[in-house]
Amino acid sequence: KYFFFAVILITHMLPLPIRIVPTYELMRTFGWVNTYRALTIPFFASATGTLLFRQLFMTVPPSLSDAARIDGAGPMRFLFSVLIPLSKTNVGALFLIEFTYMWNEYLWPMIVTNSNNMRVVQIGIKMLLASEAQAAEWNIIMAGAIIAMIPPLIMLLIFQRTIMEGFSLKEEK
Template sequence: MTHRISRSRSLGRHALLLVCVSITCFPVLYALLISTFDFQQVFIYPPRLIPGISLLENVGLAWSKVSLGRLLANSFVISISVALGKTLLSILAAFAFTYFRDFPGKNLLFVVILITHMLPLPVRIISTFQLMDTLNWVNTYYALTIPFFASATGTLLFRQFFLTVPASLSDAARIDGAGPMRFLTRILMPLSYNNLVALFMVEFVYMWNEYLWPLIVTTSNEMRVAQIGIKMLVATDAQAEWNVIMAGVILV
């Protein structure tokens, strides 16, 4: 009897997971299906469930209409730069808060850093744009990357991990003649490998999906990102070609 109840619960959990996966994957699969249709097939009712033969043509149109290749390259460069910069600055800041024990006012400074985490981008966007304009960074990679380098979340993540490292380990490194940077690169960073990879991936995906800031701080299509490219495909004077738009979405 107990075995049957356990099996029923297991089947119920798997059924629930299957439903959740289906709901999550449906928009992507439907976009892929639409991207295989030609313009007329998109509006057929009832909708077709059999893929068409126009996928490559739609991909080519999406690629050429908004220079999607350039926009994807911009997104990749910006995402990689921000992920690397934010990870590096976060680990250095966290190291300073934990390694230098007699650093005056470090707790107050850490609280100030955490407070900045409560300020969303829309609150900071005007002042940040004015700063970029003053520095003549508008429509440059500097404006698209440098404002995102600082990270209260990343600093907190690494600081909390570094606090779990025994103080005797840093004392032993000092006795052996290892300076702060050597202790960081040879001991702490290898121990923080999982945190490094996790933060890098999260920040890469975050920047890849960023839309508002690149839209505000860029003025030429050559500096736009892929997310804006999809919007450019939609915002046309003629009727939207959803087969081409979905092909662009699949590429992005």
């Protein structure tokens, strides 16, 4: 298990440009090029999530599992009744991290989409920049940048309470 964890961490250290060709080939094989699935699903397999959840589950004392077993809970009951509620903060934090990373990605959407109706907002803002023949309209570019900041801000506001509860280790009422 330590070997596989080390391999996962090594892949986490590799930047996206190194992983682009195999990931693109996989998306092409699935027939997902120029789809929303290609824009989102590759980010679900996250080494960050593996690291977060491994560290959380390593802090769960074995006596908790033993107590659940004595109470008649099997492995699936222990997972759904104990481990998943314990990991609520990690789920919120991981979702926020991955959403922000996905939202701000520029290179991957540029490669995996090839039609203008599938382009993401970051590529649209780049297209607003002027060519040499035309001056940039900075008011429109800045308005686009502000609009592009709204979805991550909304996600932060939605998950703020969950993350702050994790920091304060406050019990729910």
